[in-house]
Amino acid sequence: QKEVEQNSGPLSVPEGAIASLNCTYSDRGSQSFFWYRQYSGKSPELIMFIYSNGDKEDGRFTAQLNKASQYVSLLIRDSQPSDSATYLCAAETGGFKTIFGAGTRLFVKA
Amino acid sequence: AAGVIQSPRHLIKEKRETATLKCYPIPRHDTVYWYQQGPGQDPQFLISFYEKMQSDKGSIPDRFSAQQFSDYHSELNMSSLELGDSALYFCASSHLLIGGSEETQYFGPGTRLLVL
Numbered sequence: 362q363k364e365v366e367q368n369s370g371p372l373s374v375p376e377g378a379i380a381s382l383n384c385t386y387s388d389r390g391s392q393s394f395f396w397y398r399q400y401s402g403k404s405p406e407l408i409m410f411i412y413s414n415g416d417k418e419d420g421r422f423t424a425q426l427n428k429a430s431q432y433v434s435l436l437i438r439d440s441q442p443s444d445s446a447t448y449l450c451a452a453e454t455g456g457f458k459t460i461f462g463a464g465t466r467l468f469v470k471a
Numbered sequence: 472a473a474g475v476i477q478s479p480r481h482l483i484k485e486k487r488e489t490a491t492l493k494c495y496p497i498p499r500h501d502t503v504y505w506y507q508q509g510p511g512q513d514p515q516f517l518i519s520f521y522e523k524m525q526s527d528k529g530s531i532p533d534r535f536s537a538q539q540f541s542d543y544h545s546e547l548n549m550s551s552l553e554l555g556d557s558a559l560y561f562c563a564s565s566h567l568l569i570g571g572s573e574e575t576q577y578f579g580p581g582t583r584l585l586v587l
Contacts, residue, residue, distance in 0.1 A: 395576070404561055404578040405514065449513060457502060457519040457526040459576065464513050 364388055365452050367462035375470050380437040382465050384450030387431065391452040394426060396435045399447045399464065408448070409435065440469040473497055475564050475579035483585045484552050492547040492582045496564030502526070503545040504576060505537060506561040514561060520545055521567065552586045559583050 366385045374380045386394070393412040397405035409424040411417045411433070417424045423436040433452075437444055447464040454460055476495040484490050496503050502521045506514035507530075516529035520539035531537075534552075539545045549556060560583075563576040 397578075402559075404581050407575060407577065410575055457504065457521055458516055458529060459504065460516065461506075461513040 363462065364454070364460045365450055365462035367448075367450050367465050369463055369465060371466040371468050373468045373470060374440050376440060376442060378440050378469075380440045380444065380467055380469070382435040382437070382448050382450075382467070384433045384435075384462055385431055386433070386450075386452045386460075388452065388454045388460075389428075389431065391454050393453040394424075394433045395451040395453075395459070396422075396424060396433075397449040397451060397461075398444075399449055401447075405449055437467075440467075442469045442471045445469045475562055475577055477560075477562050477579035477582050479582060480580065481583045481585075483587065485587050486552055486554060488552050488586075490549045490552060490584060492549070492560050492562075492584070494545045494547070494562030494564075494579060496543050496545070496562075497566075497577055500564035500566045500577075501543065502565045502567055503539055503543070504563040504565070505531075505545070505547050506563065508559045508561060508581075510558075512558075517547070549584075554586050557584055557586045 395410045396408045399405045411424040411426045421438045425434045449464045450462040504519040505517040508514045517531040519527045523539045537547045559581045561581045562579045565576045
């Protein structure tokens with residue numbers, strides 16, 4: 362079992378819809394969680410980070426963290442075709458080590 | 472704003488050769504991370520450095536070594552290259568907040584290594 366699990370997708374949503382991406386982690390000691398967006402052949406780009414239980418909103422993006430359930434999610438409102446990418450969930454497991462999930466491929470259809 | 476710089480961007484080597492990848496972190500960032508990402512795979516953590524000392528180690532083969540220098544740049548040295556080492560190698564940097572564990576990593580553009 363991977364330490365960070367994501368549904369590989371692909372997840373397909375129509376333009377303007379809400380895209381919901383989910384992630385679970387196994388290490389209860391994980392403190393900080395990150396969502397990165399990665400276009401094919403490009404480097405991961407930070408979208409959101411969250412370390413407190415609850416919701417964190419930034420523009421069209423909302424990250425949700427539930428440490429009791431070891432669950433992190435990312436909601437993308439008003440999805441745009443340019444949001445089509447692979448979204449990587451990552452957990453900082455303590456020290457200077459970050460574990461990535463396999464990523465969820467998102468397609469936003471125009 | 473300055474970003475993480477990696478060089479070279481592309482590298483072609485033959486089996487059993489050596490390669491050196493370089494990473495220049497964002498100014499004032501004190502932590503560097505190295506990741507390996509194979510085709511269609513998620514980034515795999517290799518190794519990290521904080522203030523020029525190795526801070527954590529992941530799935531880095533014994534054939535690989537890395538260090539962080541006094542100017543905070545880092546080099547990943549890869550010897551006895553194998554076909555399976557062909558991948559994108561990302562460097563990321565961050566600044567450790569005083570009293571906190573929160574670190575936002577900013578990724579470089581990556582070095583694409585092809586081993587023939």
